[in-house]
Amino acid sequence: MNSPVNDNQHKSNTPHDPLDPCRRSDDFVMSTMTVSGLAFEVCYYKTLVDSHLLEVAIHSLQERIPSSEEVNLHDVLSHIPIEETKVTDQDEEMVQSLLQGSLLIRPCGQIHEVILVPMPGKEGVRSDNDTENEFSVIGPKVGFVEALPVNLHLIRTQLRTPNLIIKEMTLGSLSQSQVAILYMDGIAHPENVSRMEDRLKGIDFDAVLDTSQLDQLIADNSLTPFPLFTTTERRDRVIYALITGQVAVISEGSPSFITGPSTLFDFFVSPEDYYLPWALGSFFRLIRIFGVIFSLFASALYVALMTFHYEVIPKELLGKLISSRQNVPFPPFVEAIFLETTIEFLREAGARLPNRIGQTLGIVGGIILGQAAVEAALTSNVLIIIVSLSALASFVTPIYKMSNAIRFLRFPIIILAAIWGAFGIAIGLCFLLVHLSRLKSLGSPYMAPFYPMRFRDLKDSLIRASYEQTVKRPSYLRPLSFIRYKPGRIHQTNQLDEE
């Protein structure tokens, strides 16, 4: 920003004008206006400021400034009806502020003291904030948008307490994105907060486009396929994370928060679990976990059993399996990899294509291709069932990043199964478990509350116990106050006792 501009053609150019770097761009407007006999220079990026506010500011400037000989910027300041207007003499700040969408006013010839009127334009932000990817049938459908103030507003309106602390910082040497850290004072452990702050401050990055980038930059271990922070676009999810003592982070221009420290089980939690009766919530959560385990191991188990351990399959079933693949010319491994790759193609294409084409492609890919593959004896019926079921099951996780990790991990496990059968799967499982035991999220163990084992916290991990049981916050977050609420007892009268 400070690079000296050498072609000093302009009249105001005494040694250097702090605004010179900006002039090179065509969307930078610098015009002179005369009010009550005084000449002002008005500068702004027309691509950054709100045109309505600009009009208001100019208008009030023209109308209200009384004529006088001396220019006192603080007098001028008091006539502009826009908040956070200020006077500065810092060159750095002028340029920064212009780039944040401010209007700069300075008297002609006086380049080192200026008025800055913030009026960031709000164009380009989508107006509907429905959740796009994390759906739920019950519960609010409010999601975040790509504007930081709107997102913070959404959080504030549901946590109306002075204990909700928002700390802002600027990250990205080029993007200069605002990043906000949110936490509940008196609940979140200060170490978690300071750790998050330190890590974010330690980042040197050019352009922060999405919070997920920060997620990777501050992750405890960058060699893991698992997401170490929960990424969410749902408001209720962020609020739940905050009130249990997690720290949330969002960057400007991103519609998703990351919250941490997270545990593996956080990725199987859907806010819906808390809106349904606890028995149902628990059941669905177990289904999700079962789905993920199935998705990880089903195809691999097929490969292992068909390659090495025929004995394991009962003979009634074995007959069917063999007849389904008697015409298939490949070993089970090639067959499985072929189908898994097909599914990955479908998924990747489906994610990139526009909605309508995506549907058509789904039908072509899913039904016609599958049918044709079986008829052409490229694969067996049974494997198609297994592979499509496990693809389906990988999408049951409420957080998309986790389902990506799961789908990725299927491949090494299939390869291991092809080499050593069930023993290979066991090796894969062991690697996974050791890896998970070693992982940390913001310094907290990732496998909590299973490892390290915390009996009390198990109530809200695999299952979701009733609200009477989950009075306390999970201890692996080390919250400063444990009690969330006092469960009220609804007095139930036994009908038989009534006289």
Place this chain on the structure above:
Amino acid sequence: MNTSGNRYSMSPIHLYFVLYVSLVGVGLMNFQYKMLRGAEKDGWISILAAAVLISIILKMMFVLLSRQSPGQSSLVHINQRYWGRIAGSVLNWIFILYFLLGAFVAYRSYIHIIQLWILPTQNNLLLGIVVLLLVYYCVSGGIQSVTGMCLWGTIFILVFVFPQTFLVTSYLHPRNLLPVLDHNVTSLWLSTRDMLHEFIGCGTLLVVYPYIKTPGRSLKWAYLALATATIVYLVFFIYSFMYFNHGQMKEHLWPTLSLISIIEMPLIQRMEYLVLSFWLLKVLSIITLGLWAACHCLKMERSIKPSLGLKLAIVLFAVLLFVVKDTVDIDMVTELYTRTGEILILLYVPLLFIISLVRKNMGGSDGHEDMLGQPKGEEA
């Protein structure tokens, strides 16, 4: 996990998993076979007797360890303090080798079974090395990932393998166990000794102890682990002796596996293929615990970096994989391990216990009454 100071400490419940893993080894697959040379169908008495003896040993360990001053309650320190530098160092080296040997016995016998039972055509070099890689990955994570592995190993057996055994119930012949007590004391003792050999892994407690957050409250977890181990052994014993008669039992080298192999479920039969494969979790926890204990002792004894010690141990294992080739060799190594363990755990630990009592009564320098944790031993 709460870090006290800079060091990891584990909550008492993890002692349960660590000790369960130490107490139930690869021997669970064939301990019934060994019973045949002793108490035979009366072996359940031997199991119970061995469990009682081990519970006494555990209690002794706890008393011994809790008598040490806070920073010094580990095997290495105790040896050095009670026997002086040189003799203590020799003893420490014996313990280090003993832990290594225990890990190796588990490692080698498991690879052996896998090769015989599931993957007869595979080259054991590759198998062995992959398992060693896993071991390295786990142990290099320090005690956190080792205790984590112990947790998974325990959960695996107790949740996925153990309950399956009950599916055999309808095929049992309870009369196989009758008449009760028709063996003499000598053969009962022979089997009790065999069972004690299964349990001698509990020496790891001496190394793990300083890491327990509240050692005072952890004895109950140790006993619970012992109780669980005993029940697992008892159930497998009773089930296999009720299922196979005496003559059949002689034909089965690994009765537990043979027993599991008859289970049939709607989608799956011959469970032993899967059980044996996934037994890796359990075996891995035994190996990693032993290796970790060895590396940890090495660090305290010679201040050799655990990562270096671990690498050396892994290379040693890979070499030994070839030296120890067949069943005869494995039996020999196992014999060596159990003999050493017998002396170290069943004789040496009580000796230490008595010494610690005597030193206390002589107003000795155990320093546990010194609550500020100032070690007053001659080493300090």
